[in-house]
Amino acid sequence: MIQNIELKWLYDLIVLEKYRNFTVASDIRNISQSSLSRRIQALENSLGFEVFDRETSPLQLTEQGKLFILHARNLLDDFEFNIDQIKGDNHVRSKVTIASAHSLAGYIFPKILGNLKNYQEKIFHVEAINVNETVDSLKNGQCVLYCIFL
Secondary structure, eight states: OOOOOOHHHHHHHHHHHHHOOHHHHHHHHTSOHHHHHHHHHHHHHHHTSOSEETTSSSOEEOHHHHHHHHHHHHHHHHHHHHHHHHHTOTTOOEEEEEEEOHHHHHHTHHHHHHTOGGGTTEEEEEEEOOHHHHHHHHHTTSOSEEEOOO
């Protein structure tokens, strides 16, 4: 069972993944580099796997990290979206759910969605599921787009 993961660790993870540098990420997060490193290590210890391969330069995600980062982004986006709705925020971004095969969700969609600068008012939620579940998700109206490799 995963316990005691702090939201700030997930935000740290997102910034570190974006900049691939502990010094830059710690400056952006307004914490010391050693604190950022300890937080990422605490997150990895809680998860039971390494998210980053620290032997590479620039810093790279492990295979498990590539999948986890997608889920971390979705979790934080969902959390913020739901808090805004509860507060009755009139500027709540609309949520676009995309069902995708695992191979696309972890590698292609982050690049595609990262380039959609004109859609910052949207929250894109990518659900990484198997092909049959992807098709069912579209049929049942649980997503607006699905992508699979044929």
